[in-house]
Amino acid sequence: xATNVRPLNDKVLIERAKAExxxxxxxxxxxxxxxxxxxxxxxxxxxxxxNTETGEWLPFQVKKGDKILFKSYAGTDVKIDGxxxxxxxxxxxxxxxx
Amino acid sequence: xATNVRPLNDKVLIERAKAExxxxxxxxxxxxxxxxxxxxxxxxxxxxxxNTETGEWLPFQVKKGDKILFKSYAGTDVKIDGxxxxxxxxxxxxxxxx
Amino acid sequence: xATNVRPLNDKVLIERAKAExxxxxxxxxxxxxxxxxxxxxxxxxxxxxxNTETGEWLPFQVKKGDKILFKSYAGTDVKIDGxxxxxxxxxxxxxxxx
Amino acid sequence: xATNVRPLNDKVLIERAKAExxxxxxxxxxxxxxxxxxxxxxxxxxxxxxNTETGEWLPFQVKKGDKILFKSYAGTDVKIDGxxxxxxxxxxxxxxxx
Amino acid sequence: xATNVRPLNDKVLIERAKAExxxxxxxxxxxxxxxxxxxxxxxxxxxxxxNTETGEWLPFQVKKGDKILFKSYAGTDVKIDGxxxxxxxxxxxxxxxx
Amino acid sequence: xATNVRPLNDKVLIERAKAExxxxxxxxxxxxxxxxxxxxxxxxxxxxxxNTETGEWLPFQVKKGDKILFKSYAGTDVKIDGxxxxxxxxxxxxxxxx
Amino acid sequence: xATNVRPLNDKVLIERAKAExxxxxxxxxxxxxxxxxxxxxxxxxxxxxxNTETGEWLPFQVKKGDKILFKSYAGTDVKIDGxxxxxxxxxxxxxxxx
Numbered sequence: 001x002a003t004n005v006r007p008l009n010d011k012v013l014i015e016r017a018k019a020e021x022x023x024x025x026x027x028x029x030x031x032x033x034x035x036x037x038x039x040x041x042x043x044x045x046x047x048x049x050x051n052t053e054t055g056e057w058l059p060f061q062v063k064k065g066d067k068i069l070f071k072s073y074a075g076t077d078v079k080i081d082g083x084x085x086x087x088x089x090x091x092x093x094x095x096x097x098x
Numbered sequence: 099x100a101t102n103v104r105p106l107n108d109k110v111l112i113e114r115a116k117a118e119x120x121x122x123x124x125x126x127x128x129x130x131x132x133x134x135x136x137x138x139x140x141x142x143x144x145x146x147x148x149n150t151e152t153g154e155w156l157p158f159q160v161k162k163g164d165k166i167l168f169k170s171y172a173g174t175d176v177k178i179d180g181x182x183x184x185x186x187x188x189x190x191x192x193x194x195x196x
Numbered sequence: 197x198a199t200n201v202r203p204l205n206d207k208v209l210i211e212r213a214k215a216e217x218x219x220x221x222x223x224x225x226x227x228x229x230x231x232x233x234x235x236x237x238x239x240x241x242x243x244x245x246x247n248t249e250t251g252e253w254l255p256f257q258v259k260k261g262d263k264i265l266f267k268s269y270a271g272t273d274v275k276i277d278g279x280x281x282x283x284x285x286x287x288x289x290x291x292x293x294x
Numbered sequence: 295x296a297t298n299v300r301p302l303n304d305k306v307l308i309e310r311a312k313a314e315x316x317x318x319x320x321x322x323x324x325x326x327x328x329x330x331x332x333x334x335x336x337x338x339x340x341x342x343x344x345n346t347e348t349g350e351w352l353p354f355q356v357k358k359g360d361k362i363l364f365k366s367y368a369g370t371d372v373k374i375d376g377x378x379x380x381x382x383x384x385x386x387x388x389x390x391x392x
Numbered sequence: 393x394a395t396n397v398r399p400l401n402d403k404v405l406i407e408r409a410k411a412e413x414x415x416x417x418x419x420x421x422x423x424x425x426x427x428x429x430x431x432x433x434x435x436x437x438x439x440x441x442x443n444t445e446t447g448e449w450l451p452f453q454v455k456k457g458d459k460i461l462f463k464s465y466a467g468t469d470v471k472i473d474g475x476x477x478x479x480x481x482x483x484x485x486x487x488x489x490x
Numbered sequence: 491x492a493t494n495v496r497p498l499n500d501k502v503l504i505e506r507a508k509a510e511x512x513x514x515x516x517x518x519x520x521x522x523x524x525x526x527x528x529x530x531x532x533x534x535x536x537x538x539x540x541n542t543e544t545g546e547w548l549p550f551q552v553k554k555g556d557k558i559l560f561k562s563y564a565g566t567d568v569k570i571d572g573x574x575x576x577x578x579x580x581x582x583x584x585x586x587x588x
Numbered sequence: 589x590a591t592n593v594r595p596l597n598d599k600v601l602i603e604r605a606k607a608e609x610x611x612x613x614x615x616x617x618x619x620x621x622x623x624x625x626x627x628x629x630x631x632x633x634x635x636x637x638x639n640t641e642t643g644e645w646l647p648f649q650v651k652k653g654d655k656i657l658f659k660s661y662a663g664t665d666v667k668i669d670g671x672x673x674x675x676x677x678x679x680x681x682x683x684x685x686x
Contacts, residue, residue, distance in 0.1 A: 005363070007389045008355050038176060046389075051150060052345060052352065058150065061106050069103070069185060071174050076365050076388060078332060087363060087388040094174060094185040095105045095144075136274060149248060156248060159204050167201070167283060169272050192272060192283040193203045193242075234470060247444060254444065257400050265397070265479060267468050290468060290479040291399045291438075299559070301585045302551050340585075346541060346548060370561050370584060372528060381559060381584040430666060443640060450640065453596050461593070461675060463664050486664060486675040487595045487634075495657070497683045498649050536683075542639060542646065566659050566682060568626060577657060577682040 005080060007046040007087060012062065014040040014070070014086045038074075039097075040086065042066045049090070060090055067097040103178060105144040105185060110160065112138040112168070112184045136172075137195075138184065140164045147188070158188055165195040201276060203242040203283060208258065210236040210266070210282045234270075235293075236282065238262045245286070256286055263293040299374060301340040301381060306356065308334040308364070308380045332368075333391075334380065336360045343384070354384055361391040397472060399438040399479060404454065406432040406462070406478045430466075431489075432478065434458045441482070452482055459489040495570060497536040497577060502552065504530040504560070504576045528564075529587075530576065532556045539580070550580055557587040593668060595634040595675060600650065602628040602658070602674045626662075627685075628674065630654045637678070648678055655685040 007013050017039040042064055048057040062068060075088025105111050115137040140162055146155040160166060173186025203209050213235040238260055244253040258264060271284025301307050311333040336358055342351040356362060369382025399405050409431040434456055440449040454460060467480025497503050507529040532554055538547040552558060565578025595601050605627040630652055636645040650656060663676025 004392045005389050006392055008387055011388050013389065038174065044389075047355075049150075052343075061145075069174075069176050076332065076363075078363050078388075093106055094109050094176075095103045095111065095142075098102045098104055136272065147248075159243075167272075167274050191204055192207050192274075193201050193209065193240075196200045196202055234468065245444075249445075257439075265468075265470050289400055290403050290470075291397050291405065291436075294396045294398055298588045299585045300588055302583055305584050307585065338585075341551075346539075347543075370528065370559075372559050372584075430664065453635075461664075461666050485596055486599050486666075487593050487601065487632075490592045490594055494686045495683050496686055498681055501682050503683065534683075537649075542637075566626065566657075568657050568682075 003044070005044055005085075007044055009046045010049040010058075010060075010090045011046045011087050012042050012060075012090055012093070013044040014068070014075070014088060015043050016040045016084055016086055038070055038072055040068060040070065042068060043085065062090065062093060062096060068093050069095045069097065101142070103142055103183075105142055107144045108147040108156075108158075108188045109144045109185050110140050110158075110188055110191070111142040112166070112173070112186065113141050114138045114182055114184055136168055136170055138166060138168065140166060141183065160188065160191060160194060166191050167193045167195065199240070201240055201281075203240055205242045206245040206254075206256075206286045207242045207283050208238050208256075208286055208289070209240040210264070210271070210284065211239050212236045212280055212282055234266055234268055236264060236266065238264060239281065258286065258289060258292060264289050265291045265293065297338070299338055299379075301338055303340045304343040304352075304354075304384045305340045305381050306336050306354075306384055306387070307338040308362070308369070308382060309337050310334045310378055310380055332364055332366055334362060334364065336362060337379065356384065356387060356390060362387050363389045363391065395436070397436055397477075399436055401438045402441040402450075402452075402482045403438045403479050404434055404452075404482055404485070405436040406460070406467070406480065407435050408432045408476055408478055430462055430464055432460060432462065434460060435477065454482065454485060454488060460485050461487045461489065493534070495534055495575075497534055499536045500539040500548075500550075500580045501536045501577050502532055502550075502580055502583070503534040504558070504565070504578065505533050506530045506574055506576055528560055528562055530558060530560065532558060533575065552580065552583060552586060558583050559585045559587065591632070593632055593673075595632055597634045598637040598646075598648075598678045599634045599675050600630055600648075600678055600681070601632040602656070602663070602676065603631050604628045604672055604674055626658055626660055628656060628658065630656060631673065650678065650681060650684060656681050657683045657685065 005013050017037045019036055042062055045060055045062070045064060048059050050057055070086075070088060071092045071094060074092035075086040078085050078087055103111050115135045117134055140160055143158055143160070143162060146157050148155055168184075168186060169190045169192060172190035173184040176183050176185055201209050213233045215232055238258055241256055241258070241260060244255050246253055266282075266284060267288045267290060270288035271282040274281050274283055299307050311331045313330055336356055339354055339356070339358060342353050344351055364380075364382060365386045365388060368386035369380040372379050372381055397405050409429045411428055434454055437452055437454070437456060440451050442449055462478075462480060463484045463486060466484035467478040470477050470479055495503050507527045509527055532552055535550055535552070535554060538549050540547055560576075560578060561582045561584060564582035565576040568575050568577055593601050605625045607624055630650055633648055633650070633652060636647050638645055658674075658676060659680045659682060662680035663674040666673050666675055
């Protein structure tokens with residue numbers, strides 16, 4: 001399960017929002033032609049960003065459960081138990097949806 | 099609504115100005131052939147840029163409501179409630195229109 | 197009007213010099229085949245370059261009204277009230293014509 | 295044997311997880327068309343990352359035996375005694391599977 | 393005139409040496425097929441390179457009148473009163489011919 | 491002879507391991523179709539990496555005679571007395587085979 | 589003459605070793621198909637590398653007359669009195685042949 005995945009350092013594990021399955025006109029889209037949304041939910045976080053000079057861990061600006069918007073092509077797609085997730089650095093996150 | 103979007107750090111949320119719908123000669127342009135204007139209005143701002151050495155947050159040079167000009171291809175296009183916005187770093191903003 | 201545009205930080209607003217309308221042989225050139233000159237006049241300036249460590253603003257080496265030469269492909273072309281301008285960083289300016 | 299390989303500095307030696315040999319539909323895949331998984335097990339580690347200013351060795355966030363997820367195209371593929379391994383920097387590791 | 397051009401900071405204005413007009417075999421070359429020489433003469437210099445931390449101006453290693461060799465594709469070609477010049481940073485200059 | 495070659499700074503001279511001359515099926519491979527192994531032996535080392543701030547030479551993590559694995563496309567191939575060597579920076583070495 | 593060329597800063601002037609004129613089989617090669625050797629002799633040196641913080645000049649690890657090996661595609665080819673030379677930074681030199 002995704003709860004078993006512990007991201008390293010400033011990495012976060014994100015569950016990608018589902019792509020729309022129909023066009024506005026109601027046509028059902030095949031998997032390959034759906035545009036992947038740049039939106040997701042934070043499932044797990046690392047320890048933060050390490051300041052290698054002082055040894056301090058800089059805390060995250062986001063937390064578990066946050067619905068977020070992220071950069072196009074951010075992170076690495078991984079499949080955990082058949083489900084799609086993304087692992088990315090916090091700095092690729094653009095905004096939180098409240 | 100866009101007011102629910104909280105940009106992170108030095109990110110700003112921008113409502114893009116509408117592209118012109120007609121050519122000078124009066125021909126109505128289809129969506130795909132309109133040049134996207136590099137102009138917009140600031141809708142929301144993050145906390146600023148974090149100086150990781152001192153821990154200080156550097157304030158923004160722009161504020162909510164400012165009409166701005168930005169770099170070509172700046173930021174990430176996002177769709178919020180069916181409306182087009184851009185999330186970009188403050189450093190991609192070039193000027194304020196007063 | 198261009199006087200309403202306030203460049204940010206180390207940005208300057210430049211009015212591009214007009215491209216030559218005829219070849220040496222006297223042939224009138226259409227807009228698309230004119231080479232854009234790397235020359236212009238400074239119309240507005242930002243506050244300078246911020247030294248993020250000391251908080252000081254480094255002053256500009258150029259001033260309003262200066263006729264300048266700049267790097268090829270420098271800056272971002274913007275249209276203000278139907279007239280063409282360029283917004284660029286001061287470091288893309290190469291020389292002042294006195 | 296892979297136990298004879300001593301990675302340098304912040305490098306880790308990883309045994310790549312096996313690619314799936316069948317499609318969901320049960321078709322047996324030839325070697326060349328299997329997608330290489332971004333998953334593996336840490337077999338050996340270097341000394342850590344050297345802080346060249348202080349002379350200290352920063353310790354690893356991962357340890358021998360950890361099952362990990364890593365960036366696409368991370369590291370260098372090497373063949374040791376006919377078996378496939380990857381040598382990569384610790385910073386290319388994204389998460390530990392617990 | 394080129395004497396009216398004041399380069400900024402670490403920029404230098406260079407008069408490019410003329411390309412050879414004949415091949416070794418005596419064939420006269422058209423303008424477009426002449427290889428541009430990487431050689432020129434310094435016509436004007438800026439103030440030097442600014443050390444933004446100390447506020448000092450680092451002096452030039454070259455002076456007006458120096459015949460120099462420079463990197464391929466260095467600088468920006470500019471036309472001043474119909475004559476070809478190059479504006480480049482001092483660090484693109486490789487050697488002085490004495 | 492290769493013993494006459496003194497690498498500079500953090501460079502090491504490496505004798506590349508021989509490419510396999512047969513496929514698993516016993517077919518003899520022509521030179522051009524052999525995959526170059528990412529394995530070799532250290533023949534000579536420079537003085538180390540210079541810390542330009544303190545003036546100290548950081549010592550090597552490898553020594554003469556070490557059998558090593560290195561990054562794909564690392565270094566520069568050189569031919570010394572008709573034999574193939576590679577000159578690379580120590581940081582392109584991934585692991586030592588013990 | 590090449591002795592009139594004074595390289596700037598950390599640049600060195602190198603006389604490239606001659607390319608082999610025959611293949612092993614004795615076939616005479618035309619100029620265009622000879623592989624340029626990555627070997628040469630140092631003809632002149634600059635003052636060293638300037639440490640812009642302390643104002644010190646870091647000395648060279650090589651000296652005039654040294655036979656050297658350098659990186660593929662290093663430096664800028666220049667022609668001085670009809671003879672081919674290369675101007676490159678010292679850091680592109682890999683080793684000295686003793």
